Amino acid sequence: MNNPYTYARIDLKGLVRNLTSIKKSIRKGTAVMAVVKSDAYGHGIAAVSTALERAGVDGFGVAFIQEGVVLRQAGISSPIYVLSGFQPGEEDMLIDHNLVPLVYSAGQVELLDRESGKRNVRRNIHLKIDTGMGRLGFLYDDMTALNRVLEKTKNLNITGVATHISDAHDSAYFTKVQIKRFQKVQGFLESRLSRRLISHAANTDTFFNYPESCFDMVRAGISLYGYGRKGLTPVMHVFSKLISVKTLKKGYAVSYGRTYRLKKDTAVGVLPVGYADGYSRMLSNTGFVGIKGKKVYVIGRVTMNHTMIDMKGVNARVGDKVLIIGKDGTMYIGADQIASLASTISYELLCSMGSSLKRIYE
Numbered sequence: 573m574n575n576p577y578t579y580a581r582i583d584l585k586g587l588v589r590n591l592t593s594i595k596k597s598i599r600k601g602t603a604v605m606a607v608v609k610s611d612a613y614g615h616g617i618a619a620v621s622t623a624l625e626r627a628g629v630d631g632f633g634v635a636f637i638q639e640g641v642v643l644r645q646a647g648i649s650s651p652i653y654v655l656s657g658f659q660p661g662e663e664d665m666l667i668d669h670n671l672v673p674l675v676y677s678a679g680q681v682e683l684l685d686r687e688s689g690k691r692n693v694r695r696n697i698h699l700k701i702d703t704g705m706g707r708l709g710f711l712y713d714d715m716t717a718l719n720r721v722l723e724k725t726k727n728l729n730i731t732g733v734a735t736h737i738s739d740a741h742d743s744a745y746f747t748k749v750q751i752k753r754f755q756k757v758q759g760f761l762e763s764r765l766s767r768r769l770i771s772h773a774a775n776t777d778t779f780f781n782y783p784e785s786c787f788d789m790v791r792a793g794i795s796l797y798g799y800g801r802k803g804l805t806p807v808m809h810v811f812s813k814l815i816s817v818k819t820l821k822k823g824y825a826v827s828y829g830r831t832y833r834l835k836k837d838t839a840v841g842v843l844p845v846g847y848a849d850g851y852s853r854m855l856s857n858t859g860f861v862g863i864k865g866k867k868v869y870v871i872g873r874v875t876m877n878h879t880m881i882d883m884k885g886v887n888a889r890v891g892d893k894v895l896i897i898g899k900d901g902t903m904y905i906g907a908d909q910i911a912s913l914a915s916t917i918s919y920e921l922l923c924s925m926g927s928s929l930k931r932i933y934e
């Protein structure tokens with residue numbers, strides 16, 4: 573059951589504005605794939621994708637086939653790329669819903685090729701190349717596997733080639749190494765196939781910082797949701813409300829483990845939000861929220877459904893609105909800022925809060 577008192581407001585206009593800013597800051601003519609895996613990073617895959625398709629995005633990226641099926645059921649007709657390929661037995665689903673898998677093994681290609689032949693259909697696939705991520709993909713120098721794929725593919729169109737950059741945030745050197753490795757494979761495949769492929773390599777951190785990484789298409793995730801560069805609009809705004817305020821005496825301890833002891837008589841507020849809502853327990857004694865434009869700190873441990881705050885300097889009453897992340901008037905609490913206090917990244921905080929809370933779209 574959703575928390576009845578804490579909710580996420582999703583600003584679809586802000587989302588579309590972010591798409592426009594992304595398009596403006598990449599090379600003209602570069603296509604944009606909107607990455608909407610994990611329920612659009614907690615923002616809701618159907619609503620987000622519908623808004624983006626209307627705004628003219630070029631395609632969608634999901635982690636799993638099942639998410640692609642949800643998109644088709646929501647009426648999405650743009651290309652849908654399945655970033656993690658597929659597992660044996662899922663070939664029919666791919667074909668039925670016209671999803672483009674990023675395949676990463678010769679065995680996968682054979683399975684899909686055979687099924688397509690049997691059903692007398694032709695579907696598109698992209699080849700995923702591991703140029704240094706160490707996750708999914710044909711190794712960039714494994715020409716044996718790539719040759720095998722080229723020879724075995726009879727009933728499929730290889731229409732694209734992709735890689736994923738592992739360290740764009742911190743290493744220009746390694747990012748350039750990965751781009752070089754990718755260009756080599758791309759050149760090899762295009763010359764063997766004697767045609768152009770749709771090449772794509774860049775996620776948010778990469779396309780904003782390395783124009784040469786854009787190729788034909790970029791894969792935008794976190795930037796669509798308002799993070800990863802200044803000037804974007806945060807799309808998710810989480811609000812809660814005060815459900816209790818009472819004054820506790822100097823020396824009184826707050827919450828489990830009695831990790832916070834009041835240094836003087838203090839008005840302590842209680843918020844109906846906790847780690848069950850994705851508000852990490854790591855924010856114990858370190859997070860902050862916004863009330864009436866003021867920063868208010870979390871005291872004691874964050875519990876499953878409740879979080880306590882020190883009400884010093886704020887004049888607020890039970891029932892008053894509390895900003896957890898996002899924007900309210902002039903007050904802004906970045907998901908990236910709160911995430912870093914919890915030793916994580918905006919991605920994780922948005923996913924976990926967005927997928928636990930009730931969402932309201934506007």
Ligand SMILES: *Cc1c(COP(=O)(O)O)cnc(C)c1O
Pocket residue numbers: 607609655736774775776777791792793794795
């Ligand atoms: C999640 C993901 C992206 C999007 O990354 P952002 O940093 O959110 O822009 C792009 N490509 C792949 C393969 C991904 O898994």
